[in-house]
C-alpha cells in the first residue's frame with residue numbers, strides 16, 4: 301500500500317532505495333547503537349504490499365522489487381467508486397446522507413509485535429513502544445502544527461508480543477508471520493517491528509476483508525522513537541504507514557494531475573519530498589508542495605500535519621471498511 305519511497309530519486313541515484321517500505325529504526329533493551337550504525341543512505345519511506353509477492357516467491361524483500369507497485373489510475377478510480385457505493389449503502393441503511401461526519405473520536409486498539417532475531421537483534425523496549433503510541437496520538441491529534449488537523453483517531457495499546465525468529469525478523473515469511481501473530485478484528489491496528497529494507501509497509505483498508513490476517517503495518521525497528529535511523533527515528537514512519545492503513549494515498553500520488561491523492565486540501569506535487577525542502581513547488585498553480593504532510597516522504601523532523609481533508613477521507617474509509 302504505500303510506499304513512502306522516494307522511488308524516483310533512489311532509482312535515479314541508484315543508491316537510494318526504492319520505495320515501499322518504510323523505515324528503519326528501533327531499539328530496545330540490549331540495543332547497541334554503536335554496533336548497529338544507521339544505513340548510509342536514506343531508506344525508502346515505504347513499501348507496497350506487492351512486495352509480498354516477491355517475499356513469497358523468493359523469501360526476501362528486495363529493493364529492486366518493492367514499491368514498484370503502482371495502483372493504476374483505473375484501479376484507484378475503481379477503489380473510489382467501490383468506496384462511494386459502500387458509503388451510499390451504509391448511509392441509506394442508517395438513514396443519513398453524504399459523507400460520514402468526522403465528529404466522533406475513534407479509538408483504535410493497537411497490538412504491537414516485536415520481531416527479533418534468534419540472537420535478540422531488533423529489540424524494542426516497552427518504553428519505546430509507549431513512546432511510539434504517544435507519537436501516534438500526538439500526530440493524529442494535530443499537536444505538531446497550528447495548521448494540522450485534529451483527526452478523529454486515537455490509539456490505545458492493547459497488547460505487546462515478542463517473537464524470536466530470524467527469518468521473520470529479516471522480512472521473510474511475512475505472510476505466515478502475520479497470519480500467525482495478528483490479533484484483533486478489522487478495527488485493530490497491528491504493528492510489527494522488524495528489519496526491513498525500507499522504512500515501512502502498510503495494507504489499505506479496502507484489502508482488509510479479503511486478507512484479514514495480513515491487515516496492519518510493518519515498520520523498521522530502528523524507526524521507533526529513540527531508534528538509530530538518522531532523520532527517521534521519531535516514530536513518524538508509523539504515523540505515515542497508519543495513514544495508509546486508514547486509506548490515505550501519498551500526497552504525490554498521481555503527480556500534478558487530478559485527482560491526485562483524492563484529497564482536496566493537499567496541494568498536488570510531482571515528486572516525493574526528501575529531507576525538508578522548504579519552498580518546493582513542483583505543480584505550479586496548485587500551491588507549494590505539502591512537504592510537512594505525514595503522507596509525503598520527508599524527514600520525521602519535517603513532518604507536522606494531516607489536513608482536514610485527509611481526516612475526512614480517513615473517516616470515510618473507516619466507515620466503509622472498518623466500522
Ligand SMILES: [Zn+2]
Nearest residue numbers: 302303304346
Ligand atoms: Zn507510504
